[in-house]
Amino acid sequence: MPARRVPHLQALHHRHRAVHFQAMKVLFTAKEYARLLELVYLGSRVVAGARPPEEENPHLARYEDLQQKLFDLATPLGTADLVTVASNGLLAPSEKLIDDERLRKIEGDYSNDVFWHELVARLADRDLAAEQARDHATGKDGPPIDADARLKQIEDAYWDEFEKHDLAHFLLLRGAKG
Numbered sequence: 283m284p285a286r287r288v289p290h291l292q293a294l295h296h297r298h299r300a301v302h303f304q305a306m307k308v309l310f311t312a313k314e315y316a317r318l319l320e321l322v323y324l325g326s327r328v329v330a331g332a333r334p335p336e337e338e339n340p341h342l343a344r345y346e347d348l349q350q351k352l353f354d355l356a357t358p359l360g361t362a363d364l365v366t367v368a369s370n371g372l373l374a375p376s377e378k379l380i381d382d383e384r385l386r387k388i389e390g391d392y393s394n395d396v397f398w399h400e401l402v403a404r405l406a407d408r409d410l411a412a413e414q415a416r417d418h419a420t421g422k423d424g425p426p427i428d429a430d431a432r433l434k435q436i437e438d439a440y441w442d443e444f445e446k447h448d449l450a451h452f453l454l455l456r457g458a459k460g
Contacts, residue, residue: 312359312360315355315360315361319352319361319364319379320384322353323380325345326345328392329341329344330342349373353374353375354373364379402437402444403437405436406433409436410432
């Protein structure tokens with residue numbers, strides 16, 4: 283009895299008859315494989331985070347074998363210039379890949395997005411917690427607030443402020459409480 287097909291996989295199966303579940307054959311042009319290696323590099327940078335390369339990172343180990351397998355295919359697929367042999371004997375991104383301005387821009391845009399989203403989220407969480415603590419301490423009665431809606435209001439206020447003024451109006455008061 284054949285396995286039950288999942289509708290979206292069934293469409294994929296009909297379009298690409300070479301798709302198998304035990305082994306996979308995929309054809310890449312050199313340009314497509316170069317883009318795949320760019321994704322692998324960017325993905326490994328996200329997994330590595332801001333840690334220095336010499337610092338142990340348990341998350342990278344999960345992807346190391348796959349990354350090595352993909353780097354190993356670079357030469358036969360026409361992208362040997364994107365891979366080099368590191369001092370530890372493992373394959374690694376080459377200087378050409380590391381210094382690619384498009385990838386640096388993507389990485390910079392990603393870091394910038396993470397920074398602003400994290401800053402807004404943390405400030406809003408802090409402010410909401412301070413509001414709730416203040417209301418509780420003063421015995422402020424009234425209908426319960428919709429915390430998610432209030433959090434969104436606070437976040438929106440921070441987004442408006444940062445979009446208009448960046449960090450120009452941001453002031454850090456050491457020891458201050460929300």
